[in-house]
Amino acid sequence: MKKKVTAVFDIGKTNKKFFLFDEEFQEVYREYVRFDPIEDEDGHPTENLEKLQNWLKDLFHQILEAKEFDVKAINFSSYGASFVHLDENGEALTPLYNYTKPIEKSLIDSFYKKYGPEIGFTRQTGSSREGMLNSGMQLYWLKHTKPEIFKKIKYSLHLPQYLSYIFTGIPLSEYTSIGCHTALWDYYKKDYHQWVYQEDIHKILPPIVSTETSINMNYNGKRIKIGVGIHDSSAALLPYVRSLSEPFILVSTGTWSIALNPFSSSELTTNDVTKNCINYMRINGKQVKASRLFLGNEYKIQVKKLAEMYGVPQDYHKTVKFNEDAYYEINKEFEHLFKWESISNEVPLVATKLPYDTFEDAYHHLMIELVKLQVKSIEMVKKGDIITKLYIDGGFSDNDIYIKLLSHYLRNMELSTTDASLGSALGAAISISDTQLNSKFLKKNYSLKKHVPLIIK
Known part of the structure; x- marks a missing residue:
């Protein structure tokens, strides 16, 4: 009899991990892989999205075919402060920009001049001034330095939700990714910060759902519960x-x-x-x-x-x-x-x-x-x-x-x-x-x- 399991892809910056947990949450299988980083258009190291996507799909298909496991659910955990920007066909428009990538100080200064002061903004958003580590700043940077690309964005997905999207094709946002030092969320209002609306950023952010949301799908002929990532x-x-x-x-x-x-x-x-x-x-x-x-x-x-x-x-x-x-x-x-x-x-x-x-x-x-x-x-x-x-x-x-x-x-x-x-x-x-x-x-x-x-x- 096949063992019922939940599959999890846990994507770190260095190690990409895959786990299977049984019904008692005991680990019954694991697999690790590392990919060499590639470079973005400025020569800054970044995630190899294509390799990552291929590995996710190939490995999951192998597990679905395995005689000893019956996969009932799959979910995704990943580092934050990272966006994948999709066009109207669901294709990635840009590299997955590394959160260590520097942004021009003048651009960040202009942001705080417009939406600050800095201390007050940090208290509201729970996000200190961290450049690209504030993933919301990446959206501001794209809009003001690469407007031709920004205009083509249909959805910007946080990395955990992009991993889920690979399997569901459904673009979504969830709280834990929005709330991790992104500078997007206003903790006073419990909504996106006003700057997100003023810059029309909200139009490319998918609907927010609970992190506990899962989508029941027929995947490769098998009924599976697919999580939205965390x-x-x-x-x-x-x-x-x-x-x-x-x-x-x-x-x-x-x-x-x-x-x-x-x-x-x-x-x-x-x-x-x-x-x-x-x-x-x-x-x-x-x-x-x-x-x-x-x-x-x-x-x-x-x-x-x-x-x-x-x-x-x-x-x-x-x-x-x-x-x-x-x-x-x-x-x-x-x-x-x-x-x-x-x-x-x-x-x-x-x-x-x-x-x-x-x-x-x-x-x-x-x-x-x-x-x-x-x-x-x-x-x-x-x-x-x-x-x-x-x-x-x-x-x-x-x-x-x-x-x-x-x-x-x-x-x-x-x-x-x-x-x-x-x-x-x-x-x-x-x-x-x-x-x-x-x-x-x-x-x-x-x-x-x-x-x-x-x-x-």
Whole structure:
């Protein structure tokens, strides 16, 4: 008897992944691929849309033919801040412009002069000034620098919805993609921002549907439920939202450490936006207050320097465990010693000067400083809300010192770690499922582990 499965394409900038999940949301199949980027008309690297589309279709057809699986549904998770612009025949008019592509400062300045001031605009849209990373800015840029192409656009689809469109031919928009730092949405009005209407951008944005929408289609002779796609960060948050009854904050760690509060009851303040707070969006259109910290990137820079300074192997830091005596000694007369390279320095330092003889002590000092920044980031999104649950996933969830320090500094919160390596793909599968999740879901699927705060003398 064939195993009933939900298929998910999880499209990252580097890895393109395909998963099959059974009815218990256990992974039963996976496939990874990478494509070399191509260049847009300005020589900037971009996604190879044609290769991606061919891979999606070919692989899905193979799975439909497989004797062991019965595919009941398919959905799509992908990075945000990316549009595919379609003409009246449904063909892509432009390359998929990379969100790292620079835009002329004068054009962005003219936008804020017209629709600012900047702080107020950021508070309204939950989107700080990020150039092409604000995908709405891409539409403004196209209209004002490539008007002949803009005139030919029938629909502009966010990348997750384009992946769905490949299979359904139905152009749609959904909340999580609209709400991810696009500068398109007005969180006060709960509608597109006024600038979208003034620039006639709304005419090329397809109808908005719930992220939980699915389309029942006859695909290659088989009845399949096809989802409308979901933004990857919102997808990663969904299993927590669906399975937990109490409010929580999730810190997703990696190159960026992003603290997410899906229960925020307050709009962004001027102080929030000056401290790099933005909004993401839940599948129901509600805001998710998010604080970003370039923690993993800074960590990588500093441990490389420490390894060279103390003459140890580059990956030696992975072996260092929390030492209570080292923590106690460092904290006696604590001062900031590290000059950050990719995080703004609140304490002005000319250079990093360390008084320690061992790598272990220097590393403990580094972790204390980084975790204190992390605590500020968490408190920024928590402000004004009574939340006692804290979940950590990603790269730092198995860093012994990070976890022990965080549980110590945030003793009023119950800290748990999860192994959410499938996070966004699993979220995409759950978003189109009718299955009710309970508190046991995280333990079973995410290796949930609770941590007790340290008792430090």
